[in-house]
Amino acid sequence: MAITPGGSLNSVPSSQKVALSTNYVDFTSSSTEGWAQQYLPELMEKEAEVFGPRTISGFLNQVGAEEAMTSDRVVWSEQSRLHISLKGTIDLDGNVSSSGAKGKFTVVTDIDGNIAGDGFAVASHGVRNHDIVLLASAGKVSRCLVVAVDGSAIGLRAYDEDVLTGHSETASAATLLVIGSEFKKGDNYDGSSARTANEPTFKTFTNKPIIMKDYYEVSGSDTSRVGWVEISAENGQSGYLWYLKAEADTRARFTDYLEMAMLESVPGSNSTNVDGELGLSPEGDAGTEGLFYAIEQRGNVTTGVTGVNAATDLAEFDAILAEFDKQGAIEEYMMFVNRNTSLAIDDMLASMNSYGAGGTSYGVFNNSEDMALNLGFTGFRRGSYDFYKSDFRYLNDLATRGGINAAATTEALRGVMIPAGTSSVYDQTVGQSMKRPFLHVRYRASQTDDRRMKSWVTGSVGAATSALDAMQLHFLTERCLITQGANNFMLMK
DSSP states (O other): OOOOOOSSOOOSOOOOOSOOTTTSOOOSSSSTTSTTSSSOOOOOOBOOOTTSOOOOTTHHHHHEEEEEEOSSOEEEEEEOOSSOEEEEEEETTOOOSTTOOSEEEEEEEETTOOOTTTTOOGGGOOOOTTEEEEEEETTEEEEEEEEEEETTEEEEEESSHHHHTTSOSSOEEEEEEEEEEOOOTTOOGGGOTTSOOOOOOEEEEEEOOEEEEEEEEEEHHHHTOOOSSBEEOTTSOEESOHHHHHHHHHHHHHHHHHHHHHHHOOBOOTTOSHHHHHTOSSTTOOBOOOHHHHHHHHSEEEOOSSSSSSSOSHHHHHHHHHHHHHTTOOOEEEEEEOHHHHHHHHHHHHTTOGGGTTSOOOSSTTOOTTSOOOOOOSEEEETTEEEEEEEOHHHHOTTTHHHHHHHOGGGOOOEEEEEOSEEEEEETTTTEEEEEESEEEEEEBOSSOBOSSEEEEEESSSSOOSSOSEEEEEEEEEEEEEEOOGGGOEEEO
16 A cells, blocks of 8 residues: 655745745735635634654653763773683694694784774784683684794683694684683792783773754844734644744754754765865864764664564564673663564564464453553563663654665664663773763863853844844854663664
């Protein structure tokens, strides 16, 4: 079944500050609506609110917090994994040193796939002489002792030699996990430099705020002119002064921009021309890291089983749980999804009721045929994880991401999973470890100027500040979004 939307929707705000024929009833023409007719038209003064709530802000207020900063850049560090696990290759014909190693494991990345330059130093992998390790390759698992370490090359001897020879004889992909150590009596680390103390490592991330501005202007004459349309603005104002609605719409639109920019922004690169347009130096300093970009770069992305709707059956959710188990294993998640995904999850949960497979079942929890059925679900538990589902208006509204999703189906966003609770990170500005929500907005502020959400009035209307015969209402903010522990997030495409 196809649905065709109606035409002539008043969905685009007019940029012209004049009375238009589309905005007012024409009483001057000779048409049947003008003064030439003898019958007084019935005027419906109240403006119809045909789009419901038009703002999409509020998402970040539910899942994050706001905090002031006084610098041009935010730098934070996140702890590394506690245990040493590496990916690389194993060569049973290789030889690391004169220690007579049976196999040579060459470190390529850490367990998360990070290479040198991504916060992982290949030569400082942490594996040391006399470590006991698990080696997995070619479908085999061996318990080995580290007998030599030479940079990224690790010499291994198997506790069961036959097991080690069961691996591929040529260099093949392998995974190594340190599980302990073993020394002989009286051994003082054998005096080898390969047995040095391990130091904890961390990754450092950074983000910068962007400055956003907007303003509304109305002439002094228009502020004192009463219209015939009774308006009800988004901020609760009502009356017959049309400029009140225009000012409130500008404020509401700017408030939405505050949130949309934090969700969608990307940092500039050295090859972008945006730097020149903004006069920024050094190059690549334009933009800021938004939520979706942070998850794509440092988090997890699921495209679902069908490739159309993400997380629409238990198999896909089980795959998501397995990925979360590899990360922080945070057990509570909030899902903000579009309508299609929300309905697909409802259908998935409803299908778990075998009595309702052929239709709605009665008699369960007083679900009689005279009672309105609730076919929606707000949450569920799978394994040790709790998921709480909520519709994300930003992904549904045709005038926001909903329209973009419809035009770019392969890059459409279906939802996002955000962990509940807080994370512990070391804040280099404060100089100590702090507990913060995984998401929080940092805005510029000091004793002199608070740039969280500034608004001020200029002109000669009301309290005169200049000779301009108009009122100008200005908005400004300087902010960025901090996404901590992005490895615990899931973007649904």
